[in-house]
Amino acid sequence: MTIMNGAWNAVLGQTLDLAKSLEMAKANYSSIQAKRALSEATLQEVGATKNIYMPKLMLQHQYTYSTGNSVEGGFFPNEGTISPSGGIRTENINQGAYGSFTSAIMEWDVFSFGKQSSNVRAAKADANAGQLDLENEIFQHQIRVADAYLLLLVSEKLTEVQEHNVIRAKNFSDAVDAGVRAQLRAGVDSSLAHAEYARARVLLLESQRNEQMRKYRLIELLGEDAQTFSLEIDSMSFCSQLPVVGFANMEIDQNPLLRMQQAKIEAAGQRALAMKRSFMPTVSLVAAGWARGAGVDNADGSYHTDFANGTQYQVSNYLLGVTAKWRVTDGFLIRNRYKKLQYITDQNTQQFYQQQNMLKRQATESEMQYRIMMEKARTIPLQMKAAKQAYTQAEARYENGLSDLSTLLQSMVVLNQAEADLAIAYSNVWRSHLMVAAAKGDLTSFFDSL
Structure with missing residues (x-):
């Protein structure tokens, strides 16, 4: 495993929880490193802009x-390549x-009538926009990592459910085979039991495939090589409890995406002002x-x-x-560039309104999703309990010859689906909670729920 600066040597061979995963992704992921380098570049530009006004x-x-x-007489130099070499001579030597x-x-x-200070303020505004762009990239990537983490957890849980289902189908198939050999069951029951066992194995293979794909995706988001990095994650309390979310404060103003866009508006405005003042004399x-x-x-x-x-x-x-x-004729060029920067400011402003509306919609939608998923997660245990009872009763009735095998197999399918639905329901509640945090722009409430 390649870890930047050796900072993650301690996690080798350990199980990663969500907090460590987010820190690891922040340190390793390429898009974050690219934004960090760009942010540092804008800071250097601030220093360069200040140094322009040092004595030359x-x-x-x-x-x-x-x-x-x-x-004797004047001439216009050809970019400084020709110059007089001496005094006036009557002869040509x-x-x-x-x-x-x-x-x-x-x-x-x-x-310079404000040109210097305007350029410095514009450079600082660009640097601030670069820093907020980095913070937004980190936050958005943390959301992606957290969601991939939850998806991997539910995939592992579904694999576990299908493993139990395979064991249940195998034990049942063995029991039916024994009954057939003892001539207590019809031969067709053995074939149906084998078919159910094969179906359970297919479901297990599909679950294992999904689990590996989601594990590879999380490894990629951590900034690691899926071919060489071995990942084990901690289920924490995601599979054993449900979060409690308060919706009293769903303000989105501090969302990193909006703060970044506001900084872009400010930077474009400062560049426009600096361009306008560049017409002034020095x-x-x-x-x-x-x-x-x-x-x-x-x-x-x-x-x-x-x-x-x-x-x-x-x-x-x-x-x-x-x-x-005072380069007077530059006024024509400066006027066009000033208007160009004004249009860029207008563009950034309209993008801000678009992103604001999008986040408002996401906040409302995520709140609705959370409420529905929470209600669903509270209802599914009743389904689970009923499915277990139905399977137990169908099994007893089949063993006593009071029911056919098809009824028992149907109850087995219903029980397996209920176990899978329970795992998915818990995951969906946590993912909805994550989307609430993403709309607000703050993961604090998400971690507080753990």
């Missing part, structure tokens, strides 16, 4: 080999010389210092072709200033 310092040093000709250039440039955006403090060396002497224009003379600094400068930058 760029250091640069270069050695060059170039000519020193230039002409093709001889090159070595040169050097060192610079340090710092720019600090000190005032006021920056700038500072720079640089030094330059050249093989062309600064005093008399003479050439020195050796590297050492060419790379010695001849002049140095510094610059301090305040700049204001």
Whole structure:
């Protein structure tokens, strides 16, 4: 078994209860790990957004080999790949010389009319949405694990019921065979008894198949390999008692799904505000210092072709200033993107209303299901008692020759169905209780019922 960080070595060879199963799934399941990684990524983006507004310092040093000709007048640089290399010369000299250039440039955006704070708030809103998305994924997966756990439990119980049924059918078949051999029973009774025994074995095989399929499903939800992981679960009190659920407070506002969707609405709104404010100008403090060396002497224009003379600094400068930058024509682009984000906010809002209505329906439906399943679970023991009495009476009447075998076999089928119905009824009550907790968004009441 592969356990993350060795945290689950203690459960090797042990029986897992529901609480341990939920913790194991939380630690191992891939979709939860993916959401956790995404949440961490959004937190890193918050830090990156804050760091954008730190002073920007760029250091640069270069050695060059170039000519020193230039002409008077301005030009538009081709993305910085062409620049003037010297002063104004009347002659055109093709001889090159070595040169050097060192610079340090710092720019600090000190005032941006709310752009900086808006971007940080948008990043924090995204991080909050990512965290709530993780919490919702954990909660929804816990519901899936708990439901798979209950389904496996009822499958195990049904397998146990069919095992008892096989034993009952086998004992009955043996008894009928003995009667036939003693010529106390008709031969057809032996054939019918064998057929019932075969039917009981088929039901057992089907139950075992369902149990294994549900066990594999639970192993998958635990984040383990169904081919190598051996799973045994604890029945706890699911098969021996019924939960008591109060419906006084069926509020769904704190459901992780709604909280996540609310966070998405907030994040989209903050991104829209940040986009709107990105149109504002930026006021920056700038500072720079640089030094330059050249093989062309600064005093008399003479050439020195050796590297050492060419790379010695001849002049140095510094610059301090305040700049204001405003990309006015970006307003057209920003307007469209702002409207786009407004539509995304509207989309998230409508999804919130849809999910809210869905959860309200689930809450009402799960409450109804719970009440009906509880009443059914309280009624089935009466069916069970009557089925046992009918089987006992039919068996006694058959043994005394007062009834035929068909009546006894029918009572056996009814008893087997009643035993299965009892197990299913208890499971359905607990599953309905789980759906109530899922609609409320809180598993506390479910565990309190254990």
